[in-house]
Amino acid sequence: xxxxxxxxxxxxxxxxxxxxxxxxxxxxxxxxxxxxxxxxxxxxxxxxxxxxxxxxxxxxxxxxxxxxxxxxxxxxxxxxxxxxxxxxxxxxxxxxxxxxxxxxxxxxxxxxxxxxxxxxxxxxxxxxxxxxxxxxxxxxxxxxxxxxxxxxxxxxxxxxxxxxxxxxxxxxxxxxxxxxxxxxxxxxxxxxxxxxxxxxxxxxxxxxxxxxxxxxxxxxxxxxxxxxxxxxxxxxxxxxxxxxxxxxxxxxxxxxxxxxxxxxxxxxxxxxxxxxxxxxxxxxxxxxxxxxxxxxxxxxxxxxxxxx
Amino acid sequence: xxxxxxxxxxxxxxxxxxxxxxxxxxxxxxxxxxxxxxxxxxxxxxxxxxxxxxxxxxxxxxxxxxxxxxxxxxxxxxxxxxxxxxxxxxxxxxxxxxxxxxxxxxxxxxxxxxxxxxxxxxxxxxxxxxxxxxxxxxxxxxxxxxxxxxxxxxxxxxxxxxxxxxxxxxxxxxxxxxxxxxxxxxxxxxxxxxxxxxxxxxxxxxxxxxxxxxxxxxxxxxxxxxxxxxxxxxxxxxxxxxxxxxxxxxxxxxxxxxxxxxxxxxxxxxxxxxxxxxxxxxxxxxxxxxxxxxxxxxxxxxxxxxxxxxxxxxxxxxxxxxxxxxxxxxxxxxxxxxxxxxxxxxxxxxxxxxxxxxxxxxxxxxxxxxxxxxxxxxxxxxxx
Numbered sequence: 001x002x003x004x005x006x007x008x009x010x011x012x013x014x015x016x017x018x019x020x021x022x023x024x025x026x027x028x029x030x031x032x033x034x035x036x037x038x039x040x041x042x043x044x045x046x047x048x049x050x051x052x053x054x055x056x057x058x059x060x061x062x063x064x065x066x067x068x069x070x071x072x073x074x075x076x077x078x079x080x081x082x083x084x085x086x087x088x089x090x091x092x093x094x095x096x097x098x099x100x101x102x103x104x105x106x107x108x109x110x111x112x113x114x115x116x117x118x119x120x121x122x123x124x125x126x127x128x129x130x131x132x133x134x135x136x137x138x139x140x141x142x143x144x145x146x147x148x149x150x151x152x153x154x155x156x157x158x159x160x161x162x163x164x165x166x167x168x169x170x171x172x173x174x175x176x177x178x179x180x181x182x183x184x185x186x187x188x189x190x191x192x193x194x195x196x197x198x199x200x201x202x203x204x205x206x207x208x209x210x211x212x213x214x215x216x217x218x219x220x221x222x223x224x225x226x227x228x229x230x231x232x233x234x235x236x237x238x239x240x241x242x243x244x245x246x247x248x249x250x251x252x253x254x255x256x257x258x259x260x261x262x263x264x265x266x267x268x269x270x271x272x273x274x275x276x277x278x279x280x281x282x283x284x285x286x287x288x289x290x291x292x293x294x295x296x297x298x299x300x301x302x303x304x305x306x307x308x
Numbered sequence: 309x310x311x312x313x314x315x316x317x318x319x320x321x322x323x324x325x326x327x328x329x330x331x332x333x334x335x336x337x338x339x340x341x342x343x344x345x346x347x348x349x350x351x352x353x354x355x356x357x358x359x360x361x362x363x364x365x366x367x368x369x370x371x372x373x374x375x376x377x378x379x380x381x382x383x384x385x386x387x388x389x390x391x392x393x394x395x396x397x398x399x400x401x402x403x404x405x406x407x408x409x410x411x412x413x414x415x416x417x418x419x420x421x422x423x424x425x426x427x428x429x430x431x432x433x434x435x436x437x438x439x440x441x442x443x444x445x446x447x448x449x450x451x452x453x454x455x456x457x458x459x460x461x462x463x464x465x466x467x468x469x470x471x472x473x474x475x476x477x478x479x480x481x482x483x484x485x486x487x488x489x490x491x492x493x494x495x496x497x498x499x500x501x502x503x504x505x506x507x508x509x510x511x512x513x514x515x516x517x518x519x520x521x522x523x524x525x526x527x528x529x530x531x532x533x534x535x536x537x538x539x540x541x542x543x544x545x546x547x548x549x550x551x552x553x554x555x556x557x558x559x560x561x562x563x564x565x566x567x568x569x570x571x572x573x574x575x576x577x578x579x580x581x582x583x584x585x586x587x588x589x590x591x592x593x594x595x596x597x598x599x600x601x602x603x604x605x606x607x608x609x610x611x612x613x614x615x616x617x618x619x620x621x622x623x624x625x626x627x628x629x630x631x632x633x634x635x636x637x638x639x640x641x642x643x644x645x646x647x648x649x650x651x652x653x654x655x656x657x658x659x660x661x662x663x664x665x666x667x668x669x670x671x672x673x674x675x676x677x678x679x680x681x682x683x684x685x686x687x688x689x690x691x692x
Contacts, residue, residue, distance in 0.1 A: 042508040046375065057516035067505040069378050070515035071401050075371035078363065082333060082375025082383075083505055085359040089330035089381055092357065096380075096506045118371065121364030 025228025225274025380504025403438030425662020567596030
């Protein structure tokens with residue numbers, strides 16, 4: 001598939017349709033459309049409470065032209081487990097004939113944090129579904145509060161940069177690797193900046209039976225504090241600086257799906273965002289160095305895992 | 309029909325075997341566990357073809373139930389105490405989405421202090437969440453109420469809890485009449501949910517965002533459906549009567565016609581009260597019982613009608629509402645307001661955390677009331 005074909009495919013998908021009220025510059029509509037365009041089979045989706053759900057299902061309107069359920073914040077994976085089990089039961093009895101795919105969506109708060117148990121349980125039980133986490137690094141829907149996906153050094157409304165503290169003081173949870181530890185058949189990390197890669201991963205995920213997990217970086221204009229036109233550029237910078245590597249893990253085997261051709265320092269990524277602006281003060285250089293060191297060591301570990 | 313020696317949990321599992329639900333998500337919790345263990349053997353032996361989801365928490369049990377029910381499956385689960393408390397958020401989602409989930413609740417005290425024994429604080433804590441609640445005196449009633457619950461839930465698109473007393477009913481063995489499988493299968497029928505997620509040709513968005521402009525209308529629509537379900541409960545009960553020969557009323561009246569003192573209570577204590585009444589009646593004392601079966605929706609009019617001419621009413625609650633009337637008392641008072649009740653209304657709280665209530669305790673309450681010596685509110689069995 002080339003970009004033209006991908007654009008055609010996304011335009012023609014009638015599963016997630018216009019009319020939603022996500023912010024200008026928001027990345028998740030592209031993520032949702034790419035994922036849903038990656039299968040020709042009928043899809044049923046669940047969604048955690050969050051930006052995606054509240055902007056796409058404002059009654060009496062909906063952007064979901066497929067069967068869709070939102071139940072609560074922390075149970076998107078458990079909800080889809082129920083839907084998928086109902087499918088298994090009714091398919092076995094001949095009451096549902098079609099081959100249906102199941103997708104659960106959730107933001108980082110609903111996935112890394114409050115929905116983590118529900119996700120882990122669903123992965124362990126082996127339901128045949130794809131979980132897609134759109135990761136914008138904080139509780140954006142409630143107003144940019146720190147989550148366990150928030151990167152070290154970022155200023156949020158609950159871990160703001162101040163006179164004594166300089167934003168978040170812990171590194172983010174490496175959720176993709178946590179999911180790999182569940183020994184599920186497919187885990188991948190993707191970015192909204194590379195829709196070819198994202199779609200290919202979603203396609204592959206849909207072709208595999210069992211639980212699959214897809215973690216997609218999605219810049220947030222309000223939370224990351226940058227102009228809306230820069231969303232894709234910023235997501236790309238996250239990949240180029242190796243802050244957000246693109247890789248997949250199929251049956252435990254790691255594979256890089258994109259390798260940046262040159263070394264771009266992480267400061268280039270940080271300085272493009274208001275949430276890190278306090279790190280540009282000379283006295284905070286130590287924090288930037290710490291972030292760079294972490295990026296380097298994580299990248300080296302990943303290369304090893306990928307046998308690069 | 310076969311008579312089997314069954315516990316209350318065994319009777320619940322037997323009903324589930326006959327109903328053969330499509331999906332059962334469940335999590336172990338004492339004293340509910342016995343239902344799921346028994347049901348798991350039915351799954352393991354292929355006696356039912358249910359998809360059993362062994363979830364990682366009660367929160368996920370109810371979340372799976374919501375997903376499966378919205379998908380169009382017939383869904384049952386079971387819980388108790390802390391389990392019900394943990395799933396609380398999604399219990400309200402189930403009724404708000406109008407999903408006909410059937411849940412056995414084996415009543416157990418809430419923490420803290422932690423306690424595994426019976427009281428009704430778990431189900432009472434969920435009484436305003438939009439679920440129909442049916443209470444069961446015995447294992448036989450558990451079995452039959454589960455059958456009614458299935459029909460009622462699916463008719464009204466409302467979830468139903470069937471309650472029984474933890475350990476007292478759940479682990480006490482009784483003779484239970486189990487009716488023929490084909491008769492029961494015929495009675496419960498096929499479930500056809502009109503907005504199934506798996507009906508991919510008719511995509512529906514379940515659980516959208518509704519703010520000031522729509523939420524109130526949606527919520528208010530739940531109210532009449534709940535109220536109407538009183539009549540549906542009675543009609544479905546009449547149908548079940550044709551199989552079982554027993555009656556399924558909103559409440560049972562035991563020796564009430566000429567009674568001067570009537571106890572109002574629920575679940576297994578109704579049985580204890582009946583024995584006390586039998587003893588006192590043999591002494592010529594006019595005492596009776598109103599055993600409530602349906603607590604939600606609460607049959608205010610019918611309860612008021614039944615109690616309005618009784619000289620003394622003793623409401624026995626197995627839970628409390630801190631800083632307010634105990635739940636059952638509160639409802640009985642509400643009912644009596646409309647008929648301007650002029651008799652004496654007594655309130656007794658008993659049995660928290662499984663503290664026993666004996667036949668003699670109940671005889672004592674009746675005798676005190678008959679002698680004009682019963683306090684307005686009191687505890688039964690509480691140490692000084």
